[in-house]
Amino acid sequence: MENGGGANSKRESMQSIPIDEVLSKSHLPVDAFVCLASGKFLMVAKAGAAVETLGKFKERGVDRLFVRLEDYLSLVQKSVEEAASSLGVADDSRKFASVRDAVGSVYREIGDIGFDEEVFGHVKLVNHSTLSLMAKTPKMSELILKLDRLPGDGVKHAMMVSLTAAMLGVGHGWVKPGTIEKLALGGLLHDVGQARLPQNILDKPFHALSSDEQVILKGHSDVGAQLLAQAKSTPEDVILMVQEHHEYADGSGFPRGLKNLQISPLSKVVILANSFVDRMEKYSQEPASERAHLALERITKHEAHLFDREALRALLRIFPGFEKGKIAG
Ligand SMILES: [Fe+2]
Structure with a gap:
């Protein structure tokens, strides 16, 4: 019954979901697994089974189940299509392929980097919340699918920054799921x-832009904040994170040149997550674990003045192998 393969090769191909969410349905839409102490996954119910059979796991203290990532993403895609059609919005199912690819490749990369297993599991649950919200909110799916237009791999970059920011929040010791x-x-x-x-x-690299074009490009933080403010249901904190994601603690960022004290607490985390992922992308020829090491070294030794100290400490904390790393300055 075991889902084959080594524990490490499997954990990035599984998605965790809260058991309560599964129990609230009448039948299981896909095969469900539990994670054993060995790190391997054991199938506990097949697609179509009545969910009552899983109640005993909750009684034993199991708070999350696992499903295959490909099954999970098909379910999210179906929800996106249903939400879109109920509102008469254009069918975005074809475009969902970019989100599907991004989730798969970011999970593989996080697995290869070697983050703490517990942090990774936690972050998958958070990603589930984010994707569920996206699936239920056509306006939000529309915005996320627009990232496909960005140069390079815009959706993958966004997904990586999202999961890194969530991991940094965990590294901070913040426990509220909403945060x-x-x-x-x-x-x-x-x-x-x-x-x-x-x-x-x-399409142009930053250095090839005229000074007017640079001003337009730098305006994307404010444009993004306006787009989200129009979406109405977006929390104020999230709008601020988008507006401030290029500010730096020493005041050298944009669009407002805010100093660390003026930057909102959650923005400080997203600023570091975005910069960390950016730096990792610059070392794209290196293996994943090496990319993370190089990015971490560059940030903590040469660019520490740009970031909030607490956020930097949280970054060191989520890399067990770098715990002894020093922050310069
Ligand atoms: Fe940006």
């Missing part, structure tokens, strides 16, 4: 304003 979910959402949507910029500006 971690806001971080994940702010991380996912941070560059959404770029999707409104002219394509010819998006």
Whole structure:
């Protein structure tokens, strides 16, 4: 019955969901697994089974179940399509492929980097909340799917920043699920304003832009914040994270040149998450664990003045292998 493969090769191909959410349905839509102490996954119910059979796991203290990532993403895609059709919005199912690819590749990368297993499991639950919210909110799916227009791999970058911000929140010791979910959402949507910029500006490297074009590009933080404010249900904290994601603690960022004390607490985390992922992307030729090491070294030794100290400490904490690392300055 075991789902084959080594524990490490499997954990990034499984998605955790709260057991209460599964128990609230009448039948299981997909096969369900529990994670054994060995790290391997054991199938406990097949698709179509009545969920009552899983109640005994909750009684034994199991608070989450696992489903195959591919099954899970098909379910999210179905919800996105249903939400879109109920509101008469254009069918975005084809575009959902970019979200599907991004989740798969970011999970693999996080697995390869070697984050703490517990942090990874926690973050998958948060990603589940974010994707569920996206599936239920056509306006939000529309914004996220727009990231596909960005140069490089916009959706993957957004997903990586989202999960890194959530992990940093956990590293901070913040325990409220709502706080971690806001971080994940702010991380996912941070560059959404770029999707409104002219394509010819998006396609050029920053140094090739004229000074006017640079001003337009730097406006994407405010444009993104405005887009989210129009979506009405977006929490104020999330709008601030989008507006402030390029500010730096020493005041050298944009658009307002805010200093650390003026930057909102959750934005400080998204700023670091975005910069960390950016730096990792610059070392794309290196293996995942090496990329993370190089990015961490660059940030803690040469760029520490740009970031909030507590956020930097949280970053060191979520990399067990770097615990003894020093922050310069
Ligand atoms: Fe940005």
